[in-house]
Structures are given as structure tokens and as C-alpha cells.
Amino acid sequence: INLQATLLDQTIDSPFLNASGVHCQTQEELDDLAQTKNLGALVTKSATLQVREGNPNPRYYDLPAGSINSMGLPNLGYEFYLDYVTKADKKPTILSVAALSAADAITLLKKIQASDYEGPTELNLSCPNIVGEPQLAYDFENTDKVLAEVFSFYTKPLGVKLPPYFDLVHFDKISAVLNKYPLTHVNTINSVGNGLWVDIETEQVVTKAKGGFGGVGGAMVLPTALANVRALRQRLNPSIKIMGTGGVTTGADAFAHILCGAELVSVGTQVIKEGLGAYDRLTAELKEIMAAKGYTSLSDFRGKLKEL
Numbered sequence: 582i583n584l585q586a587t588l589l590d591q592t593i594d595s596p597f598l599n600a601s602g603v604h605c606q607t608q609e610e611l612d613d614l615a616q617t618k619n620l621g622a623l624v625t626k627s628a629t630l631q632v633r634e635g636n637p638n639p640r641y642y643d644l645p646a647g648s649i650n651s652m653g654l655p656n657l658g659y660e661f662y663l664d665y666v667t668k669a670d671k672k673p674t675i676l677s678v679a680a681l682s683a684a685d686a687i688t689l690l691k692k693i694q695a696s697d698y699e700g701p702t703e704l705n706l707s708c709p710n711i712v713g714e715p716q717l718a719y720d721f722e723n724t725d726k727v728l729a730e731v732f733s734f735y736t737k738p739l740g741v742k743l744p745p746y747f748d749l750v751h752f753d754k755i756s757a758v759l760n761k762y763p764l765t766h767v768n769t770i771n772s773v774g775n776g777l778w779v780d781i782e783t784e785q786v787v788t789k790a791k792g793g794f795g796g797v798g799g800a801m802v803l804p805t806a807l808a809n810v811r812a813l814r815q816r817l818n819p820s821i822k823i824m825g826t827g828g829v830t831t832g833a834d835a836f837a838h839i840l841c842g843a844e845l846v847s848v849g850t851q852v853i854k855e856g857l858g859a860y861d862r863l864t865a866e867l868k869e870i871m872a873a874k875g876y877t878s879l880s881d882f883r884g885k886l887k888e889l
């Protein structure tokens with residue numbers, strides 16, 4: 582049995598990655614990932630033009646069946662991560678980038694285009710754009726405009742990170758936009774936006790920023806993640822690979838993501854709960870399921886979810 586998958590033109594021995602934002606903000610964390618055996622590739626925390634401290638604590642809270650966060654994009658600034666990925670030689674590494682406006686995203690990608698880095702970059706489209714307008718990825722016209730401008734100058738491998746969609750028409754709309762561009766991949770889903778958790782003891786919210794509203798991850802978002810992987814796989818050009826993120830806590834969840842069409846699978850909340858050892862367990866569990874079913878490679882079942 583092999584768990585080989587492809588990242589761009591590279592064959593990697595494991596389909597597992599970390600979810601951007603998890604264990605990938607500092608040099609130490611990134612080096613940990615680079616040395617994690619059952620991790621096929623790693624993604625950096627979304628990098629911005631400037632160093633950012635992020636929101637005040639508490640900004641991450643562990644929930645019984647997941648997590649909620651309003652980190653506020655804390656990161657060491659794009660130069661640090663650009664330098665890290667340019668020098669990364671242990672494991673394929675994806676540079677995640679974000680901006681607090683479409684204009685900043687363009688500026689940031691121009692700097693990457695002008696750099697020596699030739700590897701994969703992932704643009705986080707969950708970024709706020711115009712005040713009073715929804716986040717960029719929920720504004721289909723502006724997403725189209727931004728990607729048109731990006732691909733007027735950007736020639737290096739580029740994918741996008743998407744928030745979850747919940748309306749079938751929205752799957753159609755975002756796919757119609759993304760299919761216009763030479764994207765390497767779509768990473769779906771980002772956390773489910775603006776959830777809220779209530780501590781009934783204290784009668785308070787559990788995270789400080791945004792009145793306690795934050796992105797929800799972990800087991801409770803698995804059905805939404807699977808739906809987004811499946812819907813986008815059904816709609817996007819085959820040349821655009823799908824990276825499945827969201828709700829993976831067991832090998833069975835990873836199997837489900839791949840059955841829905843995911844080329845790679847990233848794990849966030851569960852790694853925070855369990856540590857990097859989660860990748861060993863997920864790998865063993867996935868292999869066990871494949872053995873029981875007589876599969877020897879991920880391509881034996883990738884995208885082959887059956888309808889009733």
C-alpha cells in the first residue's frame with residue numbers, strides 16, 4: 582500500500598499536510614513540520630506584507646467537537662516565510678499569503694513574482710476586502726477582478742484557499758470564476774466563518790476579538806468540508822487539484838475527503854488537540870481502511886464517491 586500523492590509535478594509519500602495557521606507560524610514550528618515523518622508537505626501561516634501581532638488573547642478555544650478562533654492573522658511578515666520556503670529542502674512547502682485588502686494582495690504577489698522563489702503559493706481568499714462588503718471569496722465579481730489582475734503578471738504556481746460555501750449556486754459561481762485561471766489547486770475549506778461559542782458557567786463568549794465571533798474548525802465542520810471538496814471537484818477543471826481541509830480527526834475522515842476528490846488532505850484542529858503524532862495515527866488508520874478494501878493506492882478510490 583502506498584499513500585503517494587502529487588503536489589505540482591512532485592510525488593510525495595503522504596497526502597497529509599498541516600492546515601495553514603496550525604503549527605506553522607515560527608521557525609521552530611516549521612522545522613518541526615519539516616521533520617514530521619507522515620507529513621507529505623507543509624504550509625506556512627498566511628503571510629502578510631507587514632509583521633502582525635494578531636488579535637488579543639483569548640483568540641483560540643478548544644471545543645468538545647472542534648475549535649473556534651479569531652487569531653487575527655498573527656505572522657512574522659512575508660519576508661520571513663518567503664525566505665523559509667526558498668531555503669526549504671526537507672519537504673515540499675507551500676507559501677500561504679493573505680492580505681487585508683485586494684490591493685495589498687496584489688502588492689504581495691508582485692513581490693513574490695519578483696523573488697527567487699519558484700515553488701507553490703496559496704492565496705487566502707478569506708481576506709476582508711471593502712468595508713461593508715463580504716469577504717473577497719464571497720464577492721464573486723471582485724474575486725474575478727483580483728484573479729484577473731494577479732494572472733496578468735503572476736507566472737509561478739498559485740492556488741487559492743477558500744472559505745466554505747453553502748448554496749449550490751455559490752459552488753457554480755465560484756467555480757465559474759476559478760475555471761478561468763491557471764490555478765494549481767484549490768484548498769477547501771477554511772474555517773466556517775463567524776461561529777460563536779458560549780460558556781454557560783461564566784455566561785461569556787470564549788474569544789476576545791469580534792465579540793467572540795470566530796472561525797469554527799474540527800470534527801463539527803466535516804460534512805461542510807466534504808460537500809465543498811465534492812462540489813468543487815465536480816465543477817473545476819481537472820487541472821485544478823483539490824486540497825481537502827476541514828474536520829479530519831480519523832483515517833476514515835481522510836478516506837472520505839479523498840473519495841470526494843481531494844488530492845491532498847490537511848489537518849488543523851486535531852493537530853492542535855493531539856500534537857504532530859496525529860499524522861502517524863491518521864496514516865495507520867488510512868492504510869488499515871485501504872487494506873480492508875483491497876486498495877493499494879489513493880488513485881484506486883480518489884473521486885469515486887458513489888451516489889445512491
Ligand SMILES: CC(C)(C)CCc1c(C(=O)O)[nH]c(=O)[nH]c1=O
Pocket residue numbers: 602627650651652653654655679705707708709771772796
Ligand atoms: C480570517 C482572516 C484573519 C482574514 C484570515 C486568517 C485566518 C485566521 C486568523 O488568522 O484569524 N483564522 C482562520 O481560521 N482562517 C484564516 O484564514
